[in-house]
Amino acid sequence: MSNDLNALKQALQFSPDNIPLNLLYAQSCIDEGMIDTAGEAYEKILSLENDHLDARLGSARVALLQGKLSQAAVRAEQILQQSPNCGEAYIILTHIHINESEYSLARQKYTKAIEQNPSLKDPGIEADLKNAPETERPQRMGIGDDGSYAQTEAPDTQYEDSDDEPRGGEAFDLGLSDFERPKLNFNGVGGMEALKEEIRMKILYPMQHADLFKAYDKKIGGGVLLYGPPGCGKTLISKATAGEIKANFIAIGLHQILDMWIGNSEKNIHRIFELARKNTPCVLFFDEVDALAADRRDLRQSAGRNLINAFLSEMDGAQSENDGVLVLGATNAPWHLDPAFRRPGRFDRTLFVPPPDAPGRAAIIDVMRADKPIEELNAKALAQKTPQFSGADIKAVFDLATEYVLTEAMKSGKVIPLKTADFIRAAKRHKPTTASWFDSAKNYALYSNQGGMYDEILQYLGLLK
Ligand SMILES: Nc1ncnc2c1ncn2[C@@H]1O[C@H](COP(=O)(O)OP(=O)(O)OP(=O)(O)O)[C@@H](O)[C@H]1O
Ligand SMILES: [Mg+2]
Structure with a gap:
C-alpha cells in the first residue's frame, strides 16, 4: 500500500x-x-x-x-x-x-x-x-506509448522487399501500432558473443531462410525466453535483434496490453498476434513477460488467469497458424512465470543472459566510451576491477566518474577529460547489483530446477560441472 x-x-x-x-x-x-x-x-x-x-x-x-x-x-x-x-x-x-x-x-x-x-x-x-x-469503416487506431489509443501514422515501410501485399494494409487497421525498426544492432551491444551466436542460430537464420526451412518441412516460430539478472542486457539485446533481423519486429510493452476494462486485455493480445501473423516472418517481443501474470493494473484476480490463458492460446496458435511468428520474451523472474508458459510450442527454448565476463565487460566499456571526452581509458584494467558488474553497473560507473570530473570542471570552468583512474575510483564506490539476484536464483535453481531449466545458473555459480 x-x-x-x-x-x-x-x-x-x-x-x-x-x-x-x-x-x-x-x-x-x-x-x-x-x-x-x-x-x-x-x-x-x-x-x-x-x-x-x-x-x-x-x-x-x-x-x-x-x-x-x-x-x-x-x-x-x-x-x-x-x-x-x-x-x-x-x-x-x-x-x-x-x-x-x-x-x-x-x-x-x-x-x-x-x-x-x-x-x-x-x-x-x-x-x-x-x-x-x-x-462503417472508421479511422485507423494504434495504441500509444502511454497505453492510450491514439491515431497513428501509417508505419514506416522500410522493410526488405517482398512480394506480398504492401505493408500498411489490413494488418494495421487491426488497432495496433508500429513495427519497430530500431537503429541499434549487435554492434551496439558489447560482448555477449555466445548469446549473439545463439540468437543468430535460433532466430535470425531461421527467419532469414524461411524458404529453406519450408523445403525441409521445418516450422519456424515458437518462443524463446531470455532470462537473467537485471541490467545485463536482455532488453538491449532484444532490441538489437530487431536491428539485425531481416524480419518484422514488434516490441510490446505490457501497458499496451493491459486495459482497465474487462476483456480488453485479451482482445489486445489477440490483435497483436494477428498483426504478427499477417506480417510473417515476424518477431514479437514481450519485455518483462512475468508481469503478465502479476501486474497490479489488471484489476480482477481472475482476470490474470484469463489473460494468461488468452496469451497461451495465441501462442499455441489454437485458432490460427503461427508459422513464421517467433515470440521472444525477457524476464528476470522466470520462476514467476506459470509453468504452462514453458510447454512445447510456447517458451520451450530458454537462453540465460549472464553478467558479462571480463572480456565482455571490456567490450561493453568500449561501446560506452564512444562520444565521451575521455583522455585515456584502459578498458582491460577497468574490466579487471569490476567483477560481477552488469552492463547497467558499468553504466553507473561511467556516470559516477563523469560526476567527479564535472565537479572539478565546474570549479575550473574547463572541460577536463576522463582518465582510467577516475573510472577505477568510481568502480570502488559502486556495488554490483547482480549478486542479490543470484542469491535468490540459486535457491530456485537448486530446489525447483524444472527439467534442468536453471542449469546455466548453477554452472555460472560453479555448482554444476
Ligand atoms: N552488453 C551491453 N553492451 C552495452 N551496454 C549494455 C550491455 N548490457 C547492458 N548495458 C547497459 O545497461 C543498461 C541496462 O541493460 P538492459 O536494460 O538491457 O538490462 P536487462 O537485462 O533488460 O535488465 P532488467 O532485467 O532490469 O530489465 C542498458 O541500457 C545499457 O546501457
Ligand atoms: Mg529489461
Missing part, C-alpha cells in the same frame, strides 16, 4: 463519516488496484448519503471491474434516473453492452455519452466498436 493510501486510511479512522475523504480513498484504492476496498468505501458513502452521484458512479465502475455486470447496469440506470445527462453512466452501459457483445446497443449508448460530454471520447471503446460486426 502506498504512503498516500496509508495516510488516507489513518485519516479515515479519525473521521469515518467524512464523505470527501472516503471518495478520495476509494479513488486511490482503484488506482492501486484494490477494487474491493474501493467498493466498500463507495458503499460507506452511499450509506451516509444514498443518492451521492460520484459514489454511485464509483460503485458502478467497481461493479463493472469486478465483472458484476448486472449490478453495474442497475447502478448506471439509477444514476440516469437521478441525472439523465450523466455521460459517465452511458459509458458504463457502453462497456457492459460491449462485454455482452451487444454492439448496436453499445454504439447507441456511446453516442449518447459523447453527446452529453465530448471529453468522454474513448478510443479504446471506439476500437472495440470498430472491430465489431456491421460497422
Whole structure:
C-alpha cells in the first residue's frame, strides 16, 4: 500500500463519516488496484448519503471491474434516473453492452455519452466498436506509448522487399501500432558473443531462410525466453535483434496490453498476434513477460488467469497458424512465470543472459566510451576491477566518474577529460547489483530446477560441472 493510501486510511479512522475523504480513498484504492476496498468505501458513502452521484458512479465502475455486470447496469440506470445527462453512466452501459457483445446497443449508448460530454471520447471503446460486426469503416487506431489509443501514422515501410501485399494494409487497421525498426544492432551491444551466436542460430537464420526451412518441412516460430539478472542486457539485446533481423519486429510493452476494462486485455493480445501473423516472418517481443501474470493494473484476480490463458492460446496458435511468428520474451523472474508458459510450442527454448565476463565487460566499456571526452581509458584494467558488474553497473560507473570530473570542471570552468583512474575510483564506490539476484536464483535453481531449466545458473555459480 502506498504512503498516500496509508495516510488516507489513518485519516479515515479519525473521521469515518467524512464523505470527501472516503471518495478520495476509494479513488486511490482503484488506482492501486484494490477494487474491493474501493467498493466498500463507495458503499460507506452511499450509506451516509444514498443518492451521492460520484459514489454511485464509483460503485458502478467497481461493479463493472469486478465483472458484476448486472449490478453495474442497475447502478448506471439509477444514476440516469437521478441525472439523465450523466455521460459517465452511458459509458458504463457502453462497456457492459460491449462485454455482452451487444454492439448496436453499445454504439447507441456511446453516442449518447459523447453527446452529453465530448471529453468522454474513448478510443479504446471506439476500437472495440470498430472491430465489431456491421460497422462503417472508421479511422485507423494504434495504441500509444502511454497505453492510450491514439491515431497513428501509417508505419514506416522500410522493410526488405517482398512480394506480398504492401505493408500498411489490413494488418494495421487491426488497432495496433508500429513495427519497430530500431537503429541499434549487435554492434551496439558489447560482448555477449555466445548469446549473439545463439540468437543468430535460433532466430535470425531461421527467419532469414524461411524458404529453406519450408523445403525441409521445418516450422519456424515458437518462443524463446531470455532470462537473467537485471541490467545485463536482455532488453538491449532484444532490441538489437530487431536491428539485425531481416524480419518484422514488434516490441510490446505490457501497458499496451493491459486495459482497465474487462476483456480488453485479451482482445489486445489477440490483435497483436494477428498483426504478427499477417506480417510473417515476424518477431514479437514481450519485455518483462512475468508481469503478465502479476501486474497490479489488471484489476480482477481472475482476470490474470484469463489473460494468461488468452496469451497461451495465441501462442499455441489454437485458432490460427503461427508459422513464421517467433515470440521472444525477457524476464528476470522466470520462476514467476506459470509453468504452462514453458510447454512445447510456447517458451520451450530458454537462453540465460549472464553478467558479462571480463572480456565482455571490456567490450561493453568500449561501446560506452564512444562520444565521451575521455583522455585515456584502459578498458582491460577497468574490466579487471569490476567483477560481477552488469552492463547497467558499468553504466553507473561511467556516470559516477563523469560526476567527479564535472565537479572539478565546474570549479575550473574547463572541460577536463576522463582518465582510467577516475573510472577505477568510481568502480570502488559502486556495488554490483547482480549478486542479490543470484542469491535468490540459486535457491530456485537448486530446489525447483524444472527439467534442468536453471542449469546455466548453477554452472555460472560453479555448482554444476
Ligand atoms: N552488453 C551491453 N553492451 C552495452 N551496454 C549494455 C550491455 N548490457 C547492458 N548495458 C547497459 O545497461 C543498461 C541496462 O541493460 P538492459 O536494460 O538491457 O538490462 P536487462 O537485462 O533488460 O535488465 P532488467 O532485467 O532490469 O530489465 C542498458 O541500457 C545499457 O546501457
Ligand atoms: Mg529489461
